[in-house]
Amino acid sequence: MSGILESVRDQSESDVSQGSVGVSPLGLNLQERAAAIDEERLNRDRLARLRVELSKRGYAGALFSDPINIRYATGTRNMAVWTMHAPGRYAFVGTDGPVVLFEFGSTLHVSRNSSCVDEIRVSTPWFHFLAGCRVQEKTETWATQVIDLLAGYDRSNRRLAVDRCEPWGAQLLIEAGIQLFDAQEAIEHARTIKTPDEILCMQLSVDVADVAIDRMRRALVPGITENQLWSILHETNIAHGGEWIECRLLASGERTNPWFQESSNRLIQAGDIVAFDTDMVGPFGYLADISRSFVCPGRRPTSTQRQLYETAQRQVLTNMELIRPGMEFREFAARCWPMPEEYIPNRYMMTVHGAGMVDEYPSVALMTDWEEWGIDGRFEENMVVCVESFIGKPGAKEGVKLEQQALITRSGAVPMSSTPLIDAIEA
Structure with missing residues (x-):
């Protein structure tokens, strides 16, 4: 196996030396395009959208600990994956006031150049790894910081949106007369339109x-x-300034059905279906969420494999063609491609979901699941959505996973990926 991996690495090095790895399928240099992004305007416009949503709900401000939300609101990034489970930094966003970033310990210098942050303070982490037996003490210090900040900014409005807060910390804020609300609703709606x-x-x-x-x-x-095949996605992403992969969804052969097996050290065989979902947080922290299924060379696709692929392809293409700005989610679900009964038990759990920095609102259920998971809402121009399909019969050997990321324009949904979807199993 080491010989195969070395061959893959040799090809990757050849790509880099020839410059092809830095060129998009559109023939544009990726590094030049990344350098041309106006980050200050990007950050400023996101903060403005967030404040509109906070104002609609009458909030004095929001307190964010989720690193994705902090980045959207402030444009800052610091140890994002670690702080997903160890919330050592947080940010206060005043609806009509300051943006105060509480940065982790000795890393204050990392965020000093953010044009959206008015003040940087040292954070007070209050989770057990760092606080140990002093959790209560550190929680009280944290709460005092938040209470004093809100009081100093606006004494008349005690409505604070919060995205993540352990109950013992929330209780201290409530006892101080602060009303707590779910910040995720406001920020998800801000993030919906790009x-x-x-x-x-x-x-x-x-x-x-x-x-x-x-x-x-x-x-x-x-x-x-x-795992060797999956590592190529990670390597390419990091080499182009990307950040991480949300999941490990690559499977082959009998591991493709039902879906959601994570990548393993299984040896891929000639003629196996190989299916994957990128879930890739790429440059500037934005998501590329597309799925493809291929047949490993060495044996022609079988008639069963072709049928699975053609069925999944039909679901994605039919549903994507339906999407129009202004269409209600329920209407879309009712008009979606009718899935044959034999595939329903192993169906993907949604027809469409939003995409931005990660998977985002909305999640549009299948009509089969509407009573339990259906939500009100409508598609809008400049949403980015991912159209999903998984096709596999219960007990069958293999399944096919396809997903297309698309920008909703005035005239409908336009695919963002140039990787072939139509008849790709034969490519």
Whole structure:
């Protein structure tokens, strides 16, 4: 197996030396496009959208601990994956007031150049790893910081949106007379409509994913492991300024059905279906979320494999063609491609979901699941959505996963990926 991986790495090095890894499928240099992004305008416009949503709900401000929300609101990034489970930094966003970033310990210098942050203070982490037996003390210090900040900014409005807060911390804020609300609603709705710079960032991320998928396709040979193939996506993403992969969704052969097996050291065999979902947080922290399924070279696709692929392809293309600005989610679900009964038990849990920095609002359920999971809302211009399909019969050997990321324009949904979807199983 080491020989196969070395061959893949040699090809990757050849790509870099020839410059092809830095060129998108559109023939544009990815590094030049990344350098042309106006980050100050990007950050400023996102903060403005957030404040509109906070104002609509009558909030004095919002307190964010989720690193994705902090980045959207402030444009700052610091140890994002670690702080997802160890909330050592947080940010206060005044609806009509200051943006105060509480940065982690000795890392204050990391965020000093943010044009959206008015003040940087040292944070007080109050989770057990750092606080130990002093959790209560540190929680009280944290709460005092928040209470004093809100009181100093606006004594008349005690409505604070919060995205993540342990109950013992929330209780101290409530006892101080602060009313707590779910910040996720406001920020998800702010993030739903993409600014022009966000669309550029998302297209750049999808183009990086397309480069990676092309490299994965060329590296797919019998005997390579799922993990070895999956590593190419990570390497390409990081090399182009990307950040992380949300999941490990690459499977082959009998591991493709039902969906959601994570990549393993299984040896891929000739003729196996290989399916994956990129879930890739790329340059500038924006998501490229596309799924493709290929057949490993060395054996022609079977009639069953072709049927699975054609069925999944029909679901994605039919549903994407339906999307129009102003269409209600319920109407869309009712008009969606009718899934044959034999595939319903292993269906994907939604028809469409939003995309931005990660998977985002909305999540549009299948009509089958509407009573339990259906939500009100409508598609709007400049949303970015992902149209989903998984096709596999219960007990059958294999399944096919397809997903297309698309920008909703005035005339409908336009695919963002140039990686072939139509008849790609034969490519």
